[in-house]
Amino acid sequence: MLPRPRTHRALTLAIMMAGATGCDRAPTTAADDGQWTMPARDYAATRFSGLSEITAANAKDLRPTWSFSTGVLGGHEGQPLVVGSTMYVVTPWPNVLYAFDLTQEGYPLRWKYRPFVDPQAIGMACCDIVNRGAFYADGKIVFNLLDGHTVAVDAATGREIWKTRVGDLNAGETTPMAPLVVKNRVIVGNAGGEMGVRGWVKGLDLGTGAILWTGYNTGSDTDVLASPATFKPFYQTGNGLALESWPRDGWKHGGAPVWGWLSYDAELDLVYYGTGNPAPYNADRRPGDNRWATSVLARHPGDGSLRWAYQFTPADNWDYDSTQEMILTELTLGGRLRKVLVHFDKNGFAYVLDRATGELLSAEPYVPVNWARRVDLATGRPEIDSTKLTGATRGVTKDICPSLEGGKNQQPAAYSPLTQWFYLSTSNLCMDFEAVSTTYLAGTPYVGASTPYTAGPGGHLGAFIAWDPVTSARAWEIKEPYPVWSGALTTGGGVVFYGTLDGWFKAVDAKTGAPLWKFKVGSGVVGNPISFRGPDGRQYVAVYAGIGGDWFLISGDVRSDDPADVRAPATFMPDIARHTSQGGIVWIFGL
Amino acid sequence: MTRLHKMRVSRGSPAATAMLLLCCASSAAAQQAVPPAVRYDQHVAVGGNPPPAMVPRNPFRGDSGVAAQGGRLFSGFNCDGCHGGGAAGFVGPSLADGRWRYGGDDGAIFMSIFFGRPKGMPAFGGTLPAESIWRLVTYLQSFQPPDSTISTTRW
Numbered sequence: 001m002l003p004r005p006r007t008h009r010a011l012t013l014a015i016m017m018a019g020a021t022g023c024d025r026a027p028t029t030a031a032d033d034g035q036w037t038m039p040a041r042d043y044a045a046t047r048f049s050g051l052s053e054i055t056a057a058n059a060k061d062l063r064p065t066w067s068f069s070t071g072v073l074g075g076h077e078g079q080p081l082v083v084g085s086t087m088y089v090v091t092p093w094p095n096v097l098y099a100f101d102l103t104q105e106g107y108p109l110r111w112k113y114r115p116f117v118d119p120q121a122i123g124m125a126c127c128d129i130v131n132r133g134a135f136y137a138d139g140k141i142v143f144n145l146l147d148g149h150t151v152a153v154d155a156a157t158g159r160e161i162w163k164t165r166v167g168d169l170n171a172g173e174t175t176p177m178a179p180l181v182v183k184n185r186v187i188v189g190n191a192g193g194e195m196g197v198r199g200w201v202k203g204l205d206l207g208t209g210a211i212l213w214t215g216y217n218t219g220s221d222t223d224v225l226a227s228p229a230t231f232k233p234f235y236q237t238g239n240g241l242a243l244e245s246w247p248r249d250g251w252k253h254g255g256a257p258v259w260g261w262l263s264y265d266a267e268l269d270l271v272y273y274g275t276g277n278p279a280p281y282n283a284d285r286r287p288g289d290n291r292w293a294t295s296v297l298a299r300h301p302g303d304g305s306l307r308w309a310y311q312f313t314p315a316d317n318w319d320y321d322s323t324q325e326m327i328l329t330e331l332t333l334g335g336r337l338r339k340v341l342v343h344f345d346k347n348g349f350a351y352v353l354d355r356a357t358g359e360l361l362s363a364e365p366y367v368p369v370n371w372a373r374r375v376d377l378a379t380g381r382p383e384i385d386s387t388k389l390t391g392a393t394r395g396v397t398k399d400i401c402p403s404l405e406g407g408k409n410q411q412p413a414a415y416s417p418l419t420q421w422f423y424l425s426t427s428n429l430c431m432d433f434e435a436v437s438t439t440y441l442a443g444t445p446y447v448g449a450s451t452p453y454t455a456g457p458g459g460h461l462g463a464f465i466a467w468d469p470v471t472s473a474r475a476w477e478i479k480e481p482y483p484v485w486s487g488a489l490t491t492g493g494g495v496v497f498y499g500t501l502d503g504w505f506k507a508v509d510a511k512t513g514a515p516l517w518k519f520k521v522g523s524g525v526v527g528n529p530i531s532f533r534g535p536d537g538r539q540y541v542a543v544y545a546g547i548g549g550d551w552f553l554i555s556g557d558v559r560s561d562d563p564a565d566v567r568a569p570a571t572f573m574p575d576i577a578r579h580t581s582q583g584g585i586v587w588i589f590g591l
Numbered sequence: 592m593t594r595l596h597k598m599r600v601s602r603g604s605p606a607a608t609a610m611l612l613l614c615c616a617s618s619a620a621a622q623q624a625v626p627p628a629v630r631y632d633q634h635v636a637v638g639g640n641p642p643p644a645m646v647p648r649n650p651f652r653g654d655s656g657v658a659a660q661g662g663r664l665f666s667g668f669n670c671d672g673c674h675g676g677g678a679a680g681f682v683g684p685s686l687a688d689g690r691w692r693y694g695g696d697d698g699a700i701f702m703s704i705f706f707g708r709p710k711g712m713p714a715f716g717g718t719l720p721a722e723s724i725w726r727l728v729t730y731l732q733s734f735q736p737p738d739s740t741i742s743t744t745r746w
Contacts, residue, residue: 123673123683123711194672438669443713445672445682553681564692565684 075548189258
């Protein structure tokens with residue numbers, strides 16, 4: 001076993017001092033402008049707000065100050081934006097964009113934008129009709145419609161500036177992800193790993209919406225935009241890496257979609273994103289590593305050129321998508337300050353990579369893992385337990401941890417420069433996996449697996465944890481009865497926020513995990529809290545309620561809007577429908 | 592004034608046309624405007640004598656052997672990918688609960704599979720022969736609907 005690199009905490013940041021004043025109702029820090037203009041608040045995807053009026057001491061006094069029903073029942077993943085004195089909310093399909101005037105009592109609408117979004121997208125999207133949010137840039141709100149379109153809307157007036165068809169709905173492509181805007185490029189990707197799509201990212205012109213480049217995640221070097229002069233993966237050499245790792249033509253319907261989060265390093269001028277599962281689930285159909293499915297890719301945003309890539313789960317047998325966020329920070333490793341990328345994969349390992357080169361620096365389990373013993377830092381490859389492999393020829397493979405819901409799924413983690421810990425929601429589920437042969441039919445699921453879940457070790461189904469990247473261990477843990485599916489928010493006041501599937505929104509102490517406050521928000525939380533400074537100078541926290549995503553599919557009877565769809569309770573959590581039903585509500589809390 | 596305005600807005604809309612037909616039900620001209628031989632059971636009748644319906648019948652209804660074949664088609668054509676194993680509901684609605692968005696008689700289920708439906712149900716009419724669609728219908732008709740009241744005693 002190779003020694004784990006020794007890690008040391010980076011030096012404190014100025015913002016830490018600002019946040020540590022602990023003064024009740026202190027004015028918010030000058031370091032934070034009080035806005036939330038992109039999905040993860042910053043390009044490094046930290047979801048850290050420097051605002052510090054709400055503290056561990058006063059969080060008990062939080063109260064709801066406003067709420068708004070979106071009129072939509074789909075899973076409310078994603079998060080609002082706050083730009084100046086306006087809050088923007090994109091709903092799940094049909095992707096209504098609301099602009100709320102925060103300067104007036106009751107926050108009335110300035111305008112709302114109602115695009116036409118093809119209802120066929122409802123059945124094409126694998127996992128409910130979610131939208132993961134908008135991005136503000138250059139006076140425009142840019143976001144994706146579920147049916148394969150990207151739109152830019154005038155942030156002041158709600159007027160549509162451009163609308164571009166980026167995906168082919170008939171081929172099963174949908175677009176639930178939140179775009180990332182870098183300079184004058186809008187970068188978007190497709191979903192559809194369960195429909196046998198071919199994953200890509202596209203770079204659009206921010207001014208016109210014109211598609212300037214397309215980078216596929218599978219196929220020839222030309223299609224992948226991997227030029228030998230600029231593409232330098234750390235662990236591989238040679239040409240055709242995303243072609244020769246597939247059976248003949250397998251890459252054409254091989255998945256590797258992009259439905260998660262993107263981040264960006266301005267100094268390196270690299271955009272980072274993760275790719276989803278290879279298709280179909282039945283691994284017998286696709287011998288090979290299936291690059292670049294279940295990978296992180298680093299591309300130059302100007303021309304899309306691929307600079308490096310690293311595959312977390314070669315030849316994925318378990319639907320371990322890697323679309324989770326890549327959080328950018330700096331760590332001193334082996335006495336050397338390194339620019340790193342931290343990623344909590346569905347496969348249960350927490351990865352630290354050098355984000356300039358793609359070199360793996362550490363990989364340790366953050367939830368119970370049994371499909372692999374460890375990840376070899378010399379080769380970058382997992383040491384797989386062969387008894388956990390799946391495929392139609394293997395029948396049922398029992399007791400694989402984590403389940404295909406992942407140690408963590410779409411719900412983004414947060415990083416606090418104050419504690420230098422990561423905060424994340426996790427699932428504690430294991431699964432049996434029975435793969436079956438399946439045929440590709442355009443626009444229908446290309447899956448071929450039955451995967452019943454059971455509770456993981458301990459019996460609780462989820463936990464909210466603080467993760468120390470120095471010791472590769474949990475600093476603290478809050479067990480939850482259900483899988484935890486909300487994003488995390490950390491603040492300059494030393495408070496961490498998250499929501500639960502049974503409909504609680506909670507504040508806990510960032511240092512200790514001690515519960516500080518909770519409120520029942522009306523439906524399960526699968527969205528991501530944000531914090532902003534209102535026009536009145538006060539700190540607020542906003543979050544969506546609205547159970548959905550995978551939990552629309554598998555929670556049993558949590559819908560009440562369709563008299564023709566009644567479902568039996570979920571086997572692994574039969575009582576969730578006691579606590580929540582569908583609903584879409586935007587909440588704001590303050591002191 | 593308000594009322595007059597509303598009426599003006601609705602003129603020429605389907606609702607207004609229906610009202611017109613209802614008011615003039617006794618006139619021969621209006622009766623001739625009704626298509627003579629097409630009626631959908633799931634549609635709301637507006638009165639009068641309904642014209643004879645076209646009622647397709649499932650040639651395999653109740654045949655458990657055919658239902659089993661339909662179950663294999665249900666997996667083989669990826670229906671279970673959306674509607675779940677055992678058609679219990681997943682991305683798409685449950686088809687095992689005895690309830691139907693678009694009608695549950697033989698012909699309505701056949702048409703849903705053949706032509707597709709608007710919220711993502713693809714049209715399989717160009718992929719599957721009619722006999723295979725009837726096998727799928729037979730499979731879907733073979734389920735015993737679950738209890739629709741979820742009582743707290745279940746917890």
